[in-house]
Amino acid sequence: MAKKEPQTNKIKMSAADKVFHVCNTVFLILLALICILPIINILAISLSSNASVTAGLVTLWPIDFTINSYKYVAIRPDFWRSMGVSLLRCALGVTINVFMCVITAYPLSKSTHRFKARTAYAWFFFLTMLLNGGLIPWFMTIKSLKLLGTIWALVLPGAVPVFSVVLMLNFFRGIPEELEEAAVMDGAGQWTIMSKIYVPLSKASMATICLFSIVYHWNSWFDGIILMNRPTQYPLQSYLHTIVIQSSLTAVNSIDWETLVSVSDRTIKCSQIFLSIIPIMLVYPFLQKYFVKGMVLGSVKG
Amino acid sequence: MKKEKMQRRQARLKKELPFHIMLLPGVIMTFIFSYVPMAGMVIAFQKFIPAKGLFGEQKWIGFENFIYLFNMPGALTALRNTISIAFWKIILSLVVPIVVAILLNEVRSSKFRRTVQTAIYLPYFMSWVIFSGVLLDILSPSSGIVNRFLNMLGMNSIFFLGDNRYFQSTIIWTDIWKGFGFGTIVYLAAITGIDQSLYEAATMDGAGRFRKMWHITLPGMRMIIVLMAVLSLGNILNAGFDQIWNLISPQVYETGDVIDTFIYRIGMIDAQFGPATAMGVFKSAVSCFFISVSYYLAYKLFDYRVF
Incomplete structure (x- = not known):
């Protein structure tokens, strides 16, 4: 992917080429900006004072810099409780996903x-x-198993992610069979071969399925809302759904919605949005080369 | 002779036993959380009372739920909206990533390219709750950054998420916005696989940049483009619940209500389990047909196999 194109370097650039390159670079910079500016906008609002946000002064740089909304969030127990639920969900869910994925993909490979x-x-x-099966039968199944309101309702239904299994088994297939044959000669059983030979050789795809699993569990919000009994059991994204989406929608629907949206609400919302994406922003750039490889392998093998 | 066969079979079973054990947990979980709900689709043909349990003694009523469903005022609107939103999402989620991948490939500095890639992958990793929160904020008609920009240009504010004229396009384009960067990955990989000597030969023959894009890069990606197009057929009834449920409001139900939001509203909120499941069965059946066709085509055309 990072391969350079040789032909452009060998031949002197013509004027038309130069124009193309300038336009292309500008266009791509614009695209990149379109993808990150909303986050910067959110960050700027969260760090600005209520007055300047209401006055519509804040775009990409905080005005009247203040961390008051973060201070407010910091002492809000529901935010941290739901953060805790999400962390627990991720820890349990990722462990289960990766384990299930490996033991399912290995024999299938x-x-x-x-x-x-x-x-x-x-x-x-x-x-x-x-x-x-669709939403209702799925919900009724989980209800019949008496899982509603427990953390297991959030991690067990997605325990075997088929896409990740496919990705993993394609990776396993690429490992030379001779390695396994040699290990069999030495008397190793299949469990040993899997855990001592195949898994250590599959770091790239393990990293990919871990990332997908983390992102899935961190970002899921709908199952939290329908499978948890009380808002106090909500994971972070479900909790954010109730404060960010539901409150904004009631505000949008009512006639004088402008007066209903209190501006301090807005800066607090923005600071919670920003806090919730920090973990993902910290993880994915470092795993970029892995998931790029993993994606290609999973969706476009020969 | 027979004994020998038996022995061979036993030896095979012994060798393969660890494989069966490894697959057991996955099979159990998949059975419980995928196959049981599939069987649960019988709810669509029952006068379902939740207290009696999923496979309890329910009253069978044939196709009554379906008849009731398609006489509901919103059902056909939801179907029409679903198809129109999903159709444009399918088309644009093919075209936009292909164009961006080709343009990214023309960049010579790999550092610049990687930076752009990291930036355009970002929205994909945000949840729809967060991305919708951002959208509600920046598209707000009074305070949002987009409308303030439009006002600066002397245009009137547009209520992107509250106006039936704009809702569908807003849904479609914001979905592309969130996903196009991630979508470039497979196409960039396909471009990398193109034989570089083709470009060199074309340059010798005096082909310009755009001719090379048109005659080498695009044909080189032809396989993967057709494959992705074929595989996306299965999404024809997937308008994207996560996105729409976060952005919809009652004044745009006319253009924004889709099958999945409809199911959620009548099933989980109004507790009409039978009709909601009937809608789900309808969606599953149609999707199953399209997904099967798409995998069959992919298999016939490209020898593509999932497993």
Whole structure:
């Protein structure tokens, strides 16, 4: 992906080329800005005083710099409680996802003559990609299992992420079979081969499925809202849904919504939005080269 | 002879036993959380009373829920909105990432390219709650940065999320905004796979930049473009619940209510389980058809296999 294009370097740039490059660079910078400016706008609002935000002075730089809204959030117990729920969910969910993913992908990566029932199992998992029970039966299933209101309702239904399983098994397939054969000669069992040979060789795809799992569990909000009994059990994104979306929508719907949206509310909302995306912003750039590779492998293998 | 066969079978079973054990947890979880809900679609044909349980003694009523459903005023509107939103999302989520990938590929400094990539991936990693929060803020008709900009240019404020004329396009373009960067990944990978000597030969023959894009880069990506197009067929009834539920308000139900928001409202909020499941069954059946066709085509055309 990071390969340089040789032909542009070899040949002297013509005037038209120069124009193209300037335009292209400007265009791409604009695109990049479009993707990060909203966050900067949110950050600027969260760090500005109420008065300057109401006056519409704040765009990309805080005016009347203050960290009061962060101070307010810092002492808000519901924000930190839901943050705690989210952290617990991530820890449990990612562990379960990665473990399930590895033990499911490993046998499926074997060829049919090594593992005869492979085709049947593959169809079993593939069918779930074709047909989906839909919201109500899914909800009733979890309700019948008496999982409502427990953390397990948030981590068990997504325990086997099929997309990640496919990604992982494609990676396993790329590992030379000779390694396994040699280990079998030495008397190693399949569990040992999987954990001592295949997993250590798959760091890149392990990092990818970890990232996808973290992002999934951190960003899910809908299941929290319908599967938890009380708002005090909400994970962070469900909690943010109630304060950011529901309050803004009631405000938008009512006739004098302008007076209803108190501006301090707005700066506090923005500071919570910003706080909630810090973990993701810290993680994904470092895993960029892994998930790029993982994505390509998962969706476009030969 | 027979004994030998038995022995071979036993040896095979012994060798494959660890594989079966490894798959057991995944099979159980998938069975419970995917197959049981599939069986639960029977709710669509029942006068469902939740207190009696998912597979309890419910009264069977045939297709009554479906008849009731399609006589509801909002159902057909939801179907129409779903298809129109999903259709444009499918088209644009192919075109925009392809164009951006080609332009990114023309950049010579790999540092600049990586920086742009990191920036355009960012929205993909935000949840729809957060992204919608940002959108509600910047698209707000009075205080939002977008409308203040429009006002500066002497235009009137546009109520992007509260006006039926703008709601669908706002939904479609903000979805593209969130996803286009991540979508470039596969196309960039396809471009990297193109034989560099083709470009050199074309340059020798005096081909300009755009000719090379048109005659080498695009044909080089043809396989992956068609494959992605085929695979996206299955999304024809996926308008994007997470996004729309966060941005919709009753005054734009006419253009913004889609199948999934409809199911959620009548099922989870109004507790009409039967009709809501009937809508879900309808969606699952149609989607299942399109997804099957798309995988079949991908398999026939490109030998593409998921597993």
